[in-house]
Amino acid sequence: MSSASPPSIERRAAELDTIASVLPMDRRDELAELLTDQDIETLRHLVNEGMGANTLRALTSDLAYLQAWSLASTGMSLPWPAPEALALKFVAHHLWDVEKRLTDPLHGMPAKVEDKLRSQGFLRSSGPHAPDTVRRRLATWSTLTKWRGFEGPFGSPALKSAIRLAVRATPRPRKRKSAKAVTGDILSRLLATCHSDSLRDDRDRAILMVAFASGGRRRSEIAGLRKEQLTQEEPIPVDGETPLPSLSIHLGRTKTSGAESDEVVYITGRPVEALDAWLTAARIESGSVFRAIDRWGNVSRRCLDPKAINDIVKQRAKLAGLEPQEFSAHGLRSGYLTEAANRGIPLPEAMEQSRHRSVQQASQYYNNAQRRSGRAARLID
Known part of the structure; x- marks a missing residue:
């Protein structure tokens, strides 16, 4: 997965323990392997600055997914800033046409990338992702890019157009979070x-x-x-x-x-x-x-x-x-x-x-x- 040495992973795991109260620590070892030193330092800074625990958990979850996807699809951790082509690849892998996939197996997320993410527990359902999930992860990616002092490609016309067209091609009925209220x-x-x-x-x-x-x-x-x-x-x-x-x-x-x-x-x-x-x-x-x-x-x-x-x-x-x-x-x-x-x-x-x-x-x-x-x-x- 990562080229980091075992001592480096153990060190990052220990560093994650220092902010355990606001992270999904059941996946501590996995996070230590996926996240870079800079990622963990950013998270530690946000804890010290008082970011809300729920917001930080969501951000960490998105960052872990982005790093796992980057490693699975390119063999490398996320670059900072990311090139526009990588952001477009992310959209293409997550928003795709179900009908076209039936006739073109190469359409959408490649099977080897999907299998890797599924084996790590990052993918559970089949089919394209919900547009809101893709937008949220892109927003997290953009935010982390800005915190590192870069702009990134997230406001580019090409990326906005790709998302808009991909959403049209992947109709998904809106699901309620819970079909029935627990009265x-x-x-x-x-x-x-x-x-x-x-x-x-x-x-x-x-x-x-x-x-x-x-x-x-x-x-x-x-x-x-x-x-x-x-x-x-x-x-x-x-x-x-x-x-x-x-x-x-x-x-x-x-x-x-x-x-x-x-x-x-x-x-x-x-x-x-x-x-x-x-x-x-x-x-x-x-x-x-x-x-x-x-x-x-x-x-x-x-x-x-x-x-x-x-x-x-x-x-x-x-x-x-x-x-x-x-x-x-x-x-x-x-x-x-x-x-x-x-x-x-x-x-x-x-x-x-x-x-x-x-x-x-x-x-x-x-x-x-x-x-x-x-x-x-x-x-x-």
């Missing part, structure tokens, strides 16, 4: 599968309840949650009953917050109890909250990968007798707002918890809920 009734069915006192059930129960109750948190936020972000709050009084436990979660800077914002959300009652039960059972006093569990029941020291949150939702859906392909981790986010709308919670109040910044985006869930239950949808009932 309260669905969540209850998922939680019912976590009925034992096993560590795995304790963890998954806490993940589902905390992710939903905290406003439908993104899977990266749940996977990266650390004990240091949790603060016990004063219990909430309830007339004639035991006060409810309360917890604040300090999200720091998120995808939608400002540069200086420390986003905070609150959970109360059963989600707090579920989280406490998991932390106690797993003996977690610091560091990552949600961790992998091996086949022997040993709890890892490292956090779950965000993809694992998605897998947990699908696995629990299957155990609940639901179609797993219809649900994903994003369903917890859309489900929170949909459930809030169904219960008549005012949109601004729900947005305070979900931390949506766009009223237009958040109101879609409310509008859909109101349309389903409104008179216009029940002219014949």
Whole structure:
């Protein structure tokens, strides 16, 4: 893959450990082999400058893919700046005509490049990439080029034209992140599968309840949650009953917050109890909250990968007798707002918890809920 010597790879792996809290460290060794010394130094600089953890994870993921693709297709790491021809090659390898591929096997990504990326886990599905994914990776490539003091070819008319024409040739129906929202009734069915006192059930129960109750948190936020972000709050009084436990979660800077914002959300009652039960059972006093569990029941020291949150939702859906392909981790986010709308919670109040910044985006869930239950949808009932 890379011409770097083993000691060089080990050194880069050790350097990556210094910024482990904001990187997908389940792929640390792979990143150490793919990324160059300059790449890692750039990432370390961004950590020190305070770039948001989620943004940095996405950037690192894109950079690793770009380096893997460059090595597979040219035999070399990405050059800085990249020539226009290489950027055009990237477009040609990722946006192509499915029909033409049937008659021309050389059209699109070469088989040897595809096989290499698939063996490394960078390709999972067949067919051309989503245009938005290609644009995002090109934007990451452009940003990293500028940080190195170069301009690059990313604003060239030829590249813009190539992308526009390629998108026309690769029609893809837009897919929702989760076909179905995980509303309260669905969540209850998922939680019912976590009925034992096993560590795995304790963890998954806490993940589902905390992710939903905290406003439908993104899977990266749940996977990266650390004990240091949790603060016990004063219990909430309830007339004639035991006060409810309360917890604040300090999200720091998120995808939608400002540069200086420390986003905070609150959970109360059963989600707090579920989280406490998991932390106690797993003996977690610091560091990552949600961790992998091996086949022997040993709890890892490292956090779950965000993809694992998605897998947990699908696995629990299957155990609940639901179609797993219809649900994903994003369903917890859309489900929170949909459930809030169904219960008549005012949109601004729900947005305070979900931390949506766009009223237009958040109101879609409310509008859909109101349309389903409104008179216009029940002219014949």
